[in-house]
Amino acid sequence: MxxxxxxxxxxxxxxxxxxxxxxxxxxxxxxxxxxxxxxxxxxxxxxxxxxxxxxxxKFRGAYNRLVQIPETARAAGVVASSSGNHAQGVAAAAKLLGIPATIAMPTDAPALKRERTEAYGAEVIGFDRAKEDGEDIASVLAGTRGATLVPPYDDxxxxxxxxxxxxxxxxxxxxxxxxxxxxxxxxxxxxxxxxxxxxxxxxxxxxxxxxxxxxxxxxxxxxxxxxxxxxxxxxxxxxxxxxxxxxxxxxxxxxxxxxxxxxxxxxxxxxxxxxxxxxxxxxxxxxxxxxxxxxxxxxxxxxxxxxxxxxxxxxxxxxxxxxxxxxxxx
Missing domain, CATH: 3.40.50.1100 (Rossmann fold)
Incomplete structure (x- = not known):
């Protein structure tokens, strides 16, 4: 579960x-x-x-999630794992709402998706999807930083x-x-x-x-x-x-x-x-x-x-x- x-x-x-x-x-x-x-x-x-x-x-779900984060929790930022579309949705929503964003993204994701995610101001952390679990990486990052985890679908x-x-x-x-x-x-x-x-x-x-x-x-x-x-x-x-x-x-x-x-x-x-x-x-x-x-x-x-x-x-x-x-x- x-x-x-x-x-x-x-x-x-x-x-x-x-x-x-x-x-x-x-x-x-x-x-x-x-x-x-x-x-x-x-x-x-x-x-x-x-x-x-x-x-x-993906922008629809990302914005609907982020806009409901309490003001007191926004400064700690948000963290997500994505091959690119959820990443861009979270990054763009975060930029609109003034929330720092960090994304765990597979290194084999299309370059365009990584570039666009970074262009929205998000920090991108690469991982090998064949050997590593992006959701685990995002979960650890969120826990370490006290950030809000924004799952790509289970939310x-x-x-x-x-x-x-x-x-x-x-x-x-x-x-x-x-x-x-x-x-x-x-x-x-x-x-x-x-x-x-x-x-x-x-x-x-x-x-x-x-x-x-x-x-x-x-x-x-x-x-x-x-x-x-x-x-x-x-x-x-x-x-x-x-x-x-x-x-x-x-x-x-x-x-x-x-x-x-x-x-x-x-x-x-x-x-x-x-x-x-x-x-x-x-x-x-x-x-x-x-x-x-x-x-x-x-x-x-x-x-x-x-x-x-x-x-x-x-x-x-x-x-x-x-x-x-x-x-x-x-």
Whole structure:
């Protein structure tokens, strides 16, 4: 059991997060895609969190967590572990709130993510993800410094913040007289899919929320089948660096086991094709980890019915130039 858990979030926590985030985050649009709709035989929308502050949905949960830190505790700073997107979210939120931030980041994380994290003023401490546990490093740092630990997914307020993605999807579809049949999103530690499911299933119980993962890191799929959290056999081996958590979060799995329960996996070649498709057809820059839900649809791993309303969350756009060019020329 994660030491960060204090209570499971509720749909009311997502609503409260939406109020805190109003006027701070970018309310990313919900875009209808004729190209994807024709390919899937369904009504397909994309939710481009690539356009969010810091280039991913992670800013939502980070800000929702940090803004609730008492003023008396802020001077001691915050500490987090992340391969880059949570790092940037925490660093940017900390800068806005005047809180010092320290991030434990794998040395193999994309250079762009490290540079952006440091540009927000955070201290970055590198570690070898194949040999060291970033969460352990962050926990020790927080204890030594008396800082507040900000987990990447196993935290009530982080999950609630990510859940606002689902809330916006429901609201924007409702304006068109629609409800989602399927919402597909990336899953690493599981904060995004758990938050979306929490927000959506209480209002639209029939909506399927699908966790999309890199092949070989399909811990959610295996955990849903066994009913317990399963560990990935490795912590390296995919260029979807944002999704290489060792296993689903304890808190996130408590939510997703009941409200999600469905997963799809795609390999790196399939993800690369999705990154290229997003650029050429959707005119969007998406990082590999942010494109797994799109790849799941394009490769037929995401099962949708004819005429269903489907939402694909593009969860991040922080991709190194070399990786992006490689996807476009593969």
């Amino acid at each position: 994660s030491p960060y858990i204090h209570r499971l979030p509720t749909p009311a926590d997502v609503d409260a997060a939406a109020r805190r985030l109003a006027g701070v985050i970018v309310r990313t649009p919900l875009l209808f895609s004729p190209e994807l709709s024709a390919l899937a035989g369904a009504r397909v929308f994309v939710k481009p969190e690539t356009l969010q502050l810091t280039g991913s949905f 009530t307020e982080v999950i609630a913040g990510q859940g606002t993605v689902g809330l916006e999807i429901l609201e924007d579809l409702a304006e068109q007289g629609l409800t989602p049949d399927v919402i597909a999103a990336a899953a690493g530690g599981g904060g995004l899919v758990a938050g979306i499911a929490l927000a959506v299933k209480s209002r639209s119980p029939s909506t399927r929320v699908v966790a999309c993962e890199p092949a070989g890191f399909d811990d959610h799929a295996r955990s849903f089948r066994s009913g317990v959290r399963e560990r990935n056999p490795a912590t390296v081996g995919s260029f979807c660096d944002a999704l290489l958590a060792p296993h689903p979060g304890a808190m996130t799995f408590e939510i997703s086991r009941d409200l999600v329960g469905e997963a799809a996996a795609v390999d790196d070649d399939e993800v690369a094709r999705a990154v290229a498709f997003a650029f050429r057809e959707l005119k969007l820059v998406v990082e590999p980890g942010g494109a797994v839900a799109l790849a799941s649809l394009l490769e037929g791993r995401l099962h949708v019915g004819a005429g269903e309303t489907v939402v694909i969350v593009l969860s991040g756009g922080n991709v190194d130039t070399e990786t992006f060019i490689g996807c476009l020329t593969a």
